[in-house]
Amino acid sequence: MRTIAIGDIHGCRSSLCGLIDYAGINEEDTVVTLGDYVDRGPDTKGVIDTILELRERTRVISLMGNHEIMMLEARDSAPALARWMGKGVGGNSTLASYDGESLQSIPGEHWEFIEGGLPFHESEAHFFVHANAASHLALKDQDPFMLFWEKFRKVPPHRSGKTMVCGHTAQKGGVPANLGHAICIDTWAYAGQWLTALDVESGTCWQCNEEGERRSDNVALYLKG
Secondary structure (H helix, E strand, O other), rough: OOOOEOOOOOOOHHHHHHHHHOOOOOOOEEEEEEEOOOOOOOOHHHHHHHHHHHHHHOOEEEEHHHHHHHHHHHOHHHHHHHHOOOOOHHHHHHHHHOOOOOHHHHOHHHHHHHHEEEOOOOOOOOEEHHHHHHOOOOOHHHHHHHOOOOOOOHHHHOOOOOOOOOOOOOOOOOOOEOOOEEOOOOOOOHHHOOOOEEOOOHHHHHHOOOOOOEEEHHHHHHOOO
């Protein structure tokens, strides 16, 4: 009965499918996806389809990412739509994956998935957020900016004593950042690096990329003193 966290997918369906197979994810596992399913990578539609299929055979807890927030805002506001389609954000890649020129090409089931993203998830020894968490506040009292936008920099231990698992801040070397009390597993999948899955209890991490390559290690090897 493993709890496996998956970092920022950003439209990298091939990497996600590779991880599901490589990690041997099955009906006894709980999978926590950390947000940013959409934008930048080649196949947002395929990513969401794959997660919805995975939900049919195991427990999947999907968090909200800042890119889902921008996509939802783009649906309701012309200026927000322009920002989402702007350089570096990646909305254009998302629309292209649906073979459409407008948000109307996205099916209702996918909007329901995006709208249903959770702000955080908590287990006995870990908590999961997209971006970060203020160490002195309970998760229910966190500011949205902290949960969805704050970078992973100097992160003090959380008051709960639990280990934080997050994404959002790209680790451009392709390996997780492990502070012991906080682990960031956004390993820049869309930019030619790796998508990471982490078994939070054992520390085993599996990585796949869009070229079909695979590798595994233990997150303890990346512990920063």
